[in-house]
């Protein structure tokens with residue numbers, strides 16, 4: 271695109287798709303914004319301008335602060351488990367072992383299971399206090415079975431989501447690990463670095479970019495976790511496992527309050543952007559060059 | 560101190576022998592070059608010495624001590640890799656200082672040593688750059704810097720110049736040779752380029768298919784090659800080989816004549832032929848002559864000679880510089 275003419279042409283040619291994309295994004299966003307300033311309840315046919323009332327109600331909802339806290343805990347917890355676990359698994363899978371191909375497919379398989387299904391499997395087969403495998407194991411050793419979703423609702427959801435995302439992190443980190451040149455590791459070995467120091471000084475810096483990618487992509491998806499909450503704890507007990515997405519759902523569909531839910535949606539978007547800015551500040555420079 | 564001894568070292572990869580049986584003595588302070596065609600096992604032999612590969616059998620000694628079962632870190636050797644293997648996320652300073660950091664050297668000493676190494680290698684102005692911001696020659700020097708700060712017992716180089724352009728290669732050749740004269744540390748240097756071997760080595764080890772064909776000083780190998788392989792490998796352009804009646808006359812299966820020991824004349828000589836390609840290098844000219852019944856032979860002449868392609872000419876060997884080989888390729892004395 272060297273000349274002015276070709277640049278203009280390029281703009282004209284791209285315009286249709288850009289415009290469609292813009293409408294696609296802008297219309298729902300503007301509608302949400304519009305509803306968030308309306309008194310709009312599905313049980314009440316009359317709508318009227320509400321000002322900031324919807325926001326006021328959403329923010330002063332006793333569940334609001336807790337749900338933000340839960341959202342951040344959920345994202346942070348899953349990131350911690352998947353990044354650390356992903357690095358360890360990737361290191362393991364990078365070793366030449368018997369049946370490497372099959373082991374790799376097995377490790378990736380949780381990613382293919384739909385979130386509600388995965389959550390139900392964990393809920394009924396693993397974590398159920400009556401007939402779950404964990405309960406059985408606890409009983410075998412003479413312990414009181416843990417009622418996971420009653421006692422540690424948020425932690426249980428973190429475990430389930432981390433299990434689903436671990437393969438993604440492992441896969442990205444494994445490819446990054448395999449792109450580390452053998453000679454660099456050997457050079458470090460010659461330089462007198464033991465395995466731990468080779469990991470800290472050579473492998474980890476090499477993985478920095480892949481770790482950044484894992485964190486950024488996962489954060490985007492984890493901010494909106496919903497299905498796992500719905501099928502396991504339904505946000506409870508109390509609001510102990512309600513995250514922002516689930517709170518919006520409650521407001522919209524359980525109270526039929528479209529205005530309030532829209533306000534919640536806008537707040538969720540703002541929160542997501544704050545997290546994104548914070549993340550890009552913290553780890554985004556790893557993506558340069 | 561840094562003498563290296565290999566005793567009947569054998570190495571196979573998955574049942575496929577790469578080094579059948581190598582025995583070698585490298586004296587302290589020597590500059591030894593392993594030379595041979597690509598894939599002959601030079602790197603493998605070097606990596607065995609480094610400890611990056613395990614021997615299948617045999618013993619490796621450093622200063623007389625058996626180190627066969629020691630890891631690379633404890634052998635106290637330093638290696639410069641073909642790809643340089645610099646750490647991309649570290650600055651030049653951190654790269655050079657890395658071995659010192661791993662040896663838990665105190666900060667002040669480490670800084671002084673890094674500064675010294677940088678001065679020797681003309682890297683002082685680049686200490687805060689990352690490897691990707693350096694030219695090929697500078698990267699090479701960083702790799703050498705990383706090797707010298709540890710004051711190793713010996714340096715191991717694996718084709719360190721093969722990624723540089725021709726002019727830079729000549730410069731680095733001289734710099735490495737000067738470095739050896741300064742440090743007087745044992746150096747083991749791997750190359751497939753016989754010119755590097757001839758110009759840098761105190762002692763050349765010629766390898767062919769994992770076997771050590773001959774060990775000796777550059778001029779020894781040039782003057783008295785033990786067999787046809789060494790004769791053909793050492794010297795540039797390659798030695799001419801003649802078989803059949805031409806060799807029978809000298810009671811040998813094959814005779815070899817170096818291009819610089821071949822005379823060319825319009826009037827008379829031993830073998831008749833026609834001029835093929837002429838390569839003019841300025842100081843020298845190489846003529847490739849199609850000799851009747853003996854194939855292409857190369858002649859080196861000084862200065863300019865005006866033989867045109869197609870001209871009928873005669874070739875004759877310098878009688879005092881004819882190499883004779885028996886049926887199996889061994890030199891006849």
Ligand SMILES: Nc1ncnc2c1ncn2[C@@H]1O[C@H](COP(=O)(O)OP(=O)(O)O)[C@@H](O)[C@H]1O
Pocket residue numbers: 572577595596597598599600601602603604
């Ligand atoms: N890790 C390895 N596994 C199997 N074969 C190898 C390995 N390393 C080298 N080889 C084989 O050993 C032979 C010698 O290799 P190398 O020492 O790298 O040759 P050179 O450095 O002289 O070019 C080659 O035939 C190569 O294929």
Ligand SMILES: [Mg+2]
Pocket residue numbers: 601602603718
């Ligand atoms: Mg090699």
